[in-house]
Amino acid sequence: MDSEQFKNFLFRTNILDASYPVRGAHVWLPYGFQFKKLVFNKLETMMTDAGYKQHEFPRLMPGSSLRKIAATVKDFSQNVFWLKDGNKDTDIFLNPTGESGIYPMLRQWIKISSDLPIRLFQVGNTFRSHHRPYPLINSDESTPLLEGHGVFRTRQEVINEFDAVLKILEDMHNTLVIPYRMVTRLQWGNNPVSEKNISFESYFPPKNVNLNIGVAYLQDQIFSRIFDIKFESEGSATEHTHQLTFGINERALAAMLAIHSDNYGLRLLPEFAPIQVVLIPKPKLHEDYGIEKYTKKIIEKIRARVYIDKNKNRTVKQKISHWRERGVPLLLIIEPNDVQNQTISASTRTQNIWQTVSADDIEQTVLKYFSEVEKQIREDAEFFLEEKTKAAKSRDELVNLVGQNYIVKFSYCGSTECGINLERDSVGEILGIGVKEKEHGKCIGCGNESAVVGYFSRRAQSP
Amino acid sequence: MDSEQFKNFLFRTNILDASYPVRGAHVWLPYGFQFKKLVFNKLETMMTDAGYKQHEFPRLMPGSSLRKIAATVKDFSQNVFWLKDGNKDTDIFLNPTGESGIYPMLRQWIKISSDLPIRLFQVGNTFRSHHRPYPLINSDESTPLLEGHGVFRTRQEVINEFDAVLKILEDMHNTLVIPYRMVTRLQWGNNPVSEKNISFESYFPPKNVNLNIGVAYLQDQIFSRIFDIKFESEGSATEHTHQLTFGINERALAAMLAIHSDNYGLRLLPEFAPIQVVLIPKPKLHEDYGIEKYTKKIIEKIRARVYIDKNKNRTVKQKISHWRERGVPLLLIIEPNDVQNQTISASTRTQNIWQTVSADDIEQTVLKYFSEVEKQIREDAEFFLEEKTKAAKSRDELVNLVGQNYIVKFSYCGSTECGINLERDSVGEILGIGVKEKEHGKCIGCGNESAVVGYFSRRAQSP
Numbered sequence: 001m002d003s004e005q006f007k008n009f010l011f012r013t014n015i016l017d018a019s020y021p022v023r024g025a026h027v028w029l030p031y032g033f034q035f036k037k038l039v040f041n042k043l044e045t046m047m048t049d050a051g052y053k054q055h056e057f058p059r060l061m062p063g064s065s066l067r068k069i070a071a072t073v074k075d076f077s078q079n080v081f082w083l084k085d086g087n088k089d090t091d092i093f094l095n096p097t098g099e100s101g102i103y104p105m106l107r108q109w110i111k112i113s114s115d116l117p118i119r120l121f122q123v124g125n126t127f128r129s130h131h132r133p134y135p136l137i138n139s140d141e142s143t144p145l146l147e148g149h150g151v152f153r154t155r156q157e158v159i160n161e162f163d164a165v166l167k168i169l170e171d172m173h174n175t176l177v178i179p180y181r182m183v184t185r186l187q188w189g190n191n192p193v194s195e196k197n198i199s200f201e202s203y204f205p206p207k208n209v210n211l212n213i214g215v216a217y218l219q220d221q222i223f224s225r226i227f228d229i230k231f232e233s234e235g236s237a238t239e240h241t242h243q244l245t246f247g248i249n250e251r252a253l254a255a256m257l258a259i260h261s262d263n264y265g266l267r268l269l270p271e272f273a274p275i276q277v278v279l280i281p282k283p284k285l286h287e288d289y290g291i292e293k294y295t296k297k298i299i300e301k302i303r304a305r306v307y308i309d310k311n312k313n314r315t316v317k318q319k320i321s322h323w324r325e326r327g328v329p330l331l332l333i334i335e336p337n338d339v340q341n342q343t344i345s346a347s348t349r350t351q352n353i354w355q356t357v358s359a360d361d362i363e364q365t366v367l368k369y370f371s372e373v374e375k376q377i378r379e380d381a382e383f384f385l386e387e388k389t390k391a392a393k394s395r396d397e398l399v400n401l402v403g404q405n406y407i408v409k410f411s412y413c414g415s416t417e418c419g420i421n422l423e424r425d426s427v428g429e430i431l432g433i434g435v436k437e438k439e440h441g442k443c444i445g446c447g448n449e450s451a452v453v454g455y456f457s458r459r460a461q462s463p
Numbered sequence: 464m465d466s467e468q469f470k471n472f473l474f475r476t477n478i479l480d481a482s483y484p485v486r487g488a489h490v491w492l493p494y495g496f497q498f499k500k501l502v503f504n505k506l507e508t509m510m511t512d513a514g515y516k517q518h519e520f521p522r523l524m525p526g527s528s529l530r531k532i533a534a535t536v537k538d539f540s541q542n543v544f545w546l547k548d549g550n551k552d553t554d555i556f557l558n559p560t561g562e563s564g565i566y567p568m569l570r571q572w573i574k575i576s577s578d579l580p581i582r583l584f585q586v587g588n589t590f591r592s593h594h595r596p597y598p599l600i601n602s603d604e605s606t607p608l609l610e611g612h613g614v615f616r617t618r619q620e621v622i623n624e625f626d627a628v629l630k631i632l633e634d635m636h637n638t639l640v641i642p643y644r645m646v647t648r649l650q651w652g653n654n655p656v657s658e659k660n661i662s663f664e665s666y667f668p669p670k671n672v673n674l675n676i677g678v679a680y681l682q683d684q685i686f687s688r689i690f691d692i693k694f695e696s697e698g699s700a701t702e703h704t705h706q707l708t709f710g711i712n713e714r715a716l717a718a719m720l721a722i723h724s725d726n727y728g729l730r731l732l733p734e735f736a737p738i739q740v741v742l743i744p745k746p747k748l749h750e751d752y753g754i755e756k757y758t759k760k761i762i763e764k765i766r767a768r769v770y771i772d773k774n775k776n777r778t779v780k781q782k783i784s785h786w787r788e789r790g791v792p793l794l795l796i797i798e799p800n801d802v803q804n805q806t807i808s809a810s811t812r813t814q815n816i817w818q819t820v821s822a823d824d825i826e827q828t829v830l831k832y833f834s835e836v837e838k839q840i841r842e843d844a845e846f847f848l849e850e851k852t853k854a855a856k857s858r859d860e861l862v863n864l865v866g867q868n869y870i871v872k873f874s875y876c877g878s879t880e881c882g883i884n885l886e887r888d889s890v891g892e893i894l895g896i897g898v899k900e901k902e903h904g905k906c907i908g909c910g911n912e913s914a915v916v917g918y919f920s921r922r923a924q925s926p
Contacts (some may be wrong), residue, residue, distance in 0.1 A: 020553055021528075021567050025521035029890070030583075033517050054496050058488035059522070061589055078549035080816050085592045086541035092485055094546070094557075104484050119494075125522055129548045141521050454692075457601075 001362075004368050006206035006258065007135065013266050013326050016114045016135060016255065019074075024133030024140025031326065034274035036143075036253055040123060043146055043172060043248065050168050051420070052119040052148050057101040059124065060411045063091035065100030072226050081127050094127040097247070098147050104153060109240060112232045113153060117161075121148040125180035126249070130461065136254035137211070138206060147247035153231070155220060158242035162196070162218045165246050166435075168202055169214040177269055178202050178213060178255045179385035183432030183455055188416055194219050201431050201455065202255050203388045205285050208405040210431060210457035213255055216246035226408055259384055264325025267349050267377055270370035276304040277366065278323045279332045282316055289336035294359075298334070298344065301363045304370075324349060326377050330366060350376035392456075395444050399426040402456055407431070412454030413443035419454075421445055428458040469669035469721065470598065476789050478720065478727050488598030495791065497737035499606075503586060503829075504735070506609055506635060506711065509592025513631050515582040515611050520564040522587065522635075526554035528563030528690075535689050536654045544590050554781060557590040560710070561610050568692035569614060573704060575695045576616060580624075584611040589712070589838065597716035600674070600923050610710035616694070618683060621705035625659070625681045628709050632663055632677040634691055635711055640732055640841050641665055641676060641718045642848035646895030646918055651879055657682050664870075664894050664918065665718050666851045671868040673894060673920035676718060679709035704921070722847055723840050729790025730812050732841055733833035739767040741786045742795045742831065745779055752799035758823075761797070761807065764826045787812060792836045794828060813839035833888060855919075858907050862889045865919055875917030876906035882917075884908055891921040 001009060007018045015045040015229030044054060050247070066077050081094040095101060102120075109115065114157055116347055126145045130138040148165065152158040177198075194217035198366075204211040224230065224240040229291045233239045239311060261268045268278050279299065281291045309319050316333065333345040333354075342359045350373045357365050390406045392398035399406045403426075412418070416431065422445050423429050434453035443450040464472060470481045478495030491499060502512075507517060523619035529540050541825050544557040558564060565583075569694050572578065583676040588609045593601040611628065615621040629645070636643045641663075649658040657680035687693065687703040696702045723730045742762065744754045762769055772782050779796065786794060794818075796808040805822045813836045820828050853869045855861035864871045866889075875881070875896065885908050906913040 015902075017568065017571075019571065020564070021525040022521060022564075025523045026563075027521070027568055028519035030516040030518060033519055036519075037517075039815040054500075055493060056491035056496055056499075056606060058490065058606075060485045060488045060590070060604050062484040080549070081553075081555075082547040082550075084545040086546060087544075088541070089547075090544075092544075101483070101485075101490075105480065105490055106551060108480075127523070140524050143519060143521075196869065202626045318666060378804060 001206055001260060003134070003206045009261075009265070010135070010257065015266075018135045020029070022140075023374055024130055024138075026135040026139065026141075026143075028143065031274055035268065035272055036119060036250075038272045038274065039176065039253060039256070040144065040146065042175065044123060046168065046172060046175070047146070048123045050119075050164070052121040052150075053099060055120050055122050057095075057098055057105070057122055059095045059127070060092050061095050061100040061447060062104065063093060065104060066093065068226050070098070073193055073222070076228075079128065080252075081129065095124070095337035096126055096128045097145065098122060098149070099223060099245070102149055103223055103229060106149075106241070107227055107229045110151065110152070110229055110231050110377070116151060116231060116241065117151050117157065118151040119148070119161075121146060121235055131394075132461070134460075135206070136250050136257075137207065142249050142285045145247055145249040147245060150244045150358055152242045153233070153239075155242050158218065158220060162216065165216050165244060166198060169216060169246060172252075173200055173202075176256055176272075177260065177374070177381050178252060179259065179381045180213065181247065181385075181455065183436035184435055185432040186416070186419060186430060188420070191237075192223065196433060199432065202259070202269065203385060203407060204254060204460060205258050205384075207460060208458070210407055210428075210459040211255060213461065214246070214248045214461070216288060217244060217249075219243045219245060251336050261383050264321075265325030267373075268327035268329060269374055269377055270329045271374075273327065273329050274305065274371070275307045275326075275328050277302060277306045277330045277332060277345075278319075278328045279308045279334065280307055280316055280319050281308065281310065282333055282335045284336055290339045291334055291336060294339045296333055297363060298332075301359075302366050303363065304366055320347075324352075327347065347383050348373050348376075358462035392444060395422065395425060398444060398456055399424065402426050402428045402458060405458060407455060407457040409434075409452040410444045410454050410456060411439050412452050413446055413448045413450045414452050414454075415443075415446070418443060422454075422456065426456070431455040431459060433456055464724075466597070466669045466670055472728070473598070473720065478729075481598045485861075487593055487601075489598040489602065489606075491606065494737055494923065498731065498735055499713075501735045501737065502639065502716060502719070503607065503609065505638065507584075509631065509635060509638070510584045510609070510611060513582075513627070515584040515613075518583050518585050519587060520558075520561055520568070520585055522558045522590070523555050523565040524558060525560050529556065531689050531693065536656055542591065544592065558587070559589055559591045560608065561585060561612070562686060562708070565612055566686055566692060569612075569704070570690055570692045573614065573692055573694050576618060577702065579614060579616045579694060580620065581614040582611070582624075582863035584609060595672065595924070597923075598671065599713050599720075602713065605712050608710055608712040613693070613707045614687075614692070615705045616696070616702075618705050621681065621683060621738065622705055625679065625707050628679050628707060629661060632679060632709060632711065633664050635715075636663055636665075636677060638651040639715055639719055639735075639843050640723065640801065641715060641836070642844045643676065644848070645898040647898055648895040649879070649882060649893060651883070656680065656685065658685070661898060662895065665722070666848060666870065667717060667923060668847075670719050670923060671921070673870055673891075673922040674714060674718060675894075675925065676714045676920070677709070677711045682706045682708060689844075704797060722844050724790070727775070727784075728788030730836075731792060732837055732840060733760035733767075733792045734837075736790065737768065738770045738786075738791050739833070740765060740769045740793045740795060741782075741791045742769055742771045742797065743779055743782050744771065744773065745796055745798045747799055748921060752753075753802045754797055757802045758797055761795075761822060761825060764822075764830050766826065766832060767829055783810075787815075793832050811836050811839075815832060820887050855907060858885065858888060861885070861907060861919055865889050865891045865921060868921060870918060873907045873917050873919060874895075874904035874913040875915050875919075876901050876909055876911045876913045878906075878909070881906060885917075887918070891919055893922055894918040894922060 017027040083092045180200040196218040199212045200214035230238045437453040480490040546555045643663040657679040662675045663677035900916040
């Protein structure tokens with residue numbers, strides 16, 4: 001499915017409508033909205049369980065913050081949407097990420113040592129202009145971004161938390177069944193916005209590009225100095241706080257929708273499927289044969305989000321193909337002879353084989369099917385990312401494989417010079433250095449002994 | 464509590480911080496955010512139960528929509544925030560309400576009779592500039608607005624739905640325990656945006672003004688003509704759809720927080736309290752006396768959001784006053800002798816009398832207390848609005864009572880001329896005509912026989 005087909009597919013399956021009259025923005029349709037809600041509710045719960053407290057900062061950001069950042073790190077003022085009040089210019093811009101709104105408040109809230117640590121997060125729409133917007137990937141309006149911020153007393157504390165945060169992001173990707181690699185991003189520019197930046201890299205099939213989803217920044221004191229966030233430590237001495245930030249946005253939804261799908265349509269994980277079970281009663285010759293009563297009895301036993309499809313304008317075959325395309329994990333059919341036999345016909349979205357099961361233990365059977373569906377989607381997702389990855393033994397091979405849209409793994413000395421040379425010869429770019437991956441070979445750029453694994457690919461522009 | 468004190472009170476009780484560096488915007492703090500989430504989750508469920516399907520339209524709106532509205536109804540272009548992309552002007556503005564984004568999509572989605580009816584809603588932040596912003600009341604960024612839209616084939620259908628919508632809004636106000644009156648708003652301008660506009664009017668004590676919360680517009684074909692939304696009816700004839708819209712925003716939260724509070728602080732309805740029960744174990748002389756185990760046993764029996772306050776830096780007295788101020792519906796204390804007696808000390812936020820209850824039926828006891836708290840808050844809220852309302856028998860009396868910040872009820876002939884005269888003599892304005900209220904007296908403006916009840920008050924600017 002190519003990029004345009006994927007957009008049409010999302011519309012047809014009631015996920016979103018990308019034909020909204022503002023470029024770079026899209027409408028969430030009811031089925032897609034429920035899917036998104038289930039996913040982000042889960043992510044919010046995971047953040048809360050990890051000790052992060054949910055806040056909500058305004059989308060309206062003060063210009064003063066951008067000027068502070070421009071003075072030290074980089075001038076972002078051309079990369080954001082500024083507001084006019086009627087026809088008068090204002091000093092307000094729209095939230096691209098939370099820093100500019102959150103850090104001035106941290107400065108107010110933090111006075112003394114016991115105000116720390118702070119762990120907070122928010123979930124909200126964010127705004128950034130893109131040359132080539134694409135729904136969920138490079139949206140001018142991202143709907144939404146979940147971002148966490150941690151503020152600590154010491155460098156050691158923030159370093160420890162950084163490891164904990166990577167664990168949270170790993171859990172999130174595993175829970176959403178998004179296959180990923182963790183890479184340390186290379187920071188070739190001056191004045192970096194973080195000491196260390198680790199991203200979670202996956203792949204987006206409709207565009208044949210690598211896709212970064214989760215990201216974590218160890219800022220340490222870079223931003224606490226910019227925003228003068230400090231606390232009284234011993235006695236009257238004050239010290240700048242030690243900070244980190246991380247996030248995951250609607251790209252996670254894009255990855256789930258695209259990677260989990262097959263040729264027939266969506267395949268949704270049971271946990272995140274707005275409809276988990278569709279039940280199709282199939283009376284014969286317009287007579288009931290006790291099906292209505294039997295269906296009711298079955299429904300009461302199933303603890304899941306069930307939809308009963310009684311639509312008279314569609315054949316059973318049409319219904320099956322409709323709900324398969326929408327990715328419903330489990331389909332059940334009840335026919336007159338099932339009433340007699342106390343049975344049900346069942347087919348999972350992933351196996352697509354009809355089986356006759358007993359009504360007695362339907363509650364357990366449904367859960368068993370759900371776990372089979374999840375297992376299958378998980379296996380396929382991992383296999384998918386493996387398939388998309390190839391190792392290159394030389395510079396020519398790398399260029400060739402990247403041209404074929406693979407993620408390319410290579411021995412790398414890690415030097416800036418060598419990296420820049422490699423990028424000059426190829427489409428795509430270095431994604432980063434594999435976290436916890438070791439390599440003992442010769443760098444394919446310079447031939448020197450290499451200690452790390454580099455990843456190279458065409459990639460979707462950062463959100 | 465005056466207006467400034469109320470803002471400080473909201474900060475102290477961890478609801479929101481109004482000192483954000485962009486005027487007219489505020490930060491939701493964790494306790495307030497959870498309260499808001501519980502309220503809006505409930506409202507979303509009520510919308511879904513009423514057959515409305517949740518969508519999410521972008522916050523970025525096309526300028527073309529405003530020009531269409533300007534050509535027929537009114538030019539709103541000075542009342543909204545426009546976007547610049549870096550330093551370049553765009554034709555995009557920020558969502559003040561959903562029409563400009565929703566109606567172009569309805570035009571695409573609706574082709575034939577069977578595409579109707581459509582009932583949809585969304586919940587999201589909205590943006591509008593205010594001369595005198597005040598958090599939750601006149602926010603430049605309202606967080607959020609819930610708005611519903613209904614699209615129908617015939618005039619009769621939309622009229623019927625309008626009654627159903629008023630019922631939904633009544634249910635919402637009753638569920639949130641916001642005392643209200645329904646009034647039909649007078650439409651004195653030309654080119655009205657609706658055929659009929661009914662609003663739900665309450666009162667906001669910190670500012671001593673009337674406060675409109677829910678609102679419903681019977682638009683019929685006004686906007687379907689502007690946006691050319693039509694369907695094929697019989698054969699090839701096309702007809703414009705018949706529409707209505709309604710909404711409720713963060714003002715509902717302001718009303719709940721302000722009206723339900725008393726001199727000691729917040730009083731939260733159990734259903735919407737982030738913490739429903741605080742349990743304070745009170746060991747003596749740092750010995751446990753089996754309290755830990757007993758507390759655990761009690762907790763397991765209570766089906767509610769419970770917080771156990773084991774803070775060692777606060778006395779029990781301080782804890783009680785802290786949680787009272789935050790409006791927790793039920794406080795429980797466990798002392799060593801309770802372990803022996805299998806009892807608990809309990810006090811509701813509304814009664815503030817300590818009672819000893821048995822541990823055996825604590826599950827039921829908690830529910831009983833919750834319903835007492837709700838009952839008390841409900842009675843107080845209704846009494847509050849009654850107290851704030853006075854009847855005037857003459858024009859002078861009306862002016863005097865409105866000056867004393869009352870909502871004034873009066874016999875009214877209903878004429879525009881008389882209404883304008885009344886407003887000329889007084890602060891405040893006519894809120895509207897009481898729905899389903901009858902009056903048989905003389906209009907206090909012109910002395911003619913009056914058929915309706917008018918309401919007059921100082922009011923908070925519309926959101």
